[in-house]
Amino acid sequence: MKMYRADVTILPKDGVLDIQGKAVEKTLSSQGYDAVKEARVGKFIRLALEAEDNSDAGAKVRAMTEDLLVNDLVESYTFTLETCQ
Numbered sequence: 001m002k003m004y005r006a007d008v009t010i011l012p013k014d015g016v017l018d019i020q021g022k023a024v025e026k027t028l029s030s031q032g033y034d035a036v037k038e039a040r041v042g043k044f045i046r047l048a049l050e051a052e053d054n055s056d057a058g059a060k061v062r063a064m065t066e067d068l069l070v071n072d073l074v075e076s077y078t079f080t081l082e083t084c085q
Contacts, residue, residue, distance in 0.1 A: 001050040003084040004057040010077045011042035045069060048084065057081055069085050 012018045015057050020041035028036045043051070051057035070077045 001052060002047075002057075004049050004051055004054075004081055005084050006047040006049065006057065006061040006079050006081050007040060008045040008047065008061065008065055008069060008077055008079040009067075010045070010075050011040050013076050015072055016074045033034070043069075054081065 012021070018040050021039045024039040025036060025043060028039065047061065048061060049057060051060055058081055061081065065077050065079065066072065
């Protein structure tokens with residue numbers, strides 16, 4: 001078994017009201033950061049896991065994320081995977 005690190009990023013889906021994102025956007029604008037046109041607030045989760053290979057690790061991360069970490073009605077996710085030494 002190899003060790004892997006997965007970084008999972010979860011964000012509200014496009015079209016879903018992101019109240020925290022709007023608050024960040026408004027605050028940045030009021031502080032003079034007018035270049036910011038949109039802010040989205042989500043979750044970042046780092047996982048360390050054992051798996052046979054990259055394919056197995058990816059399948060495990062997808063299963064864990066879809067079963068527990070993400071609400072697929074209003075959120076979407078991406079992840080990166082790397083082998084740990």
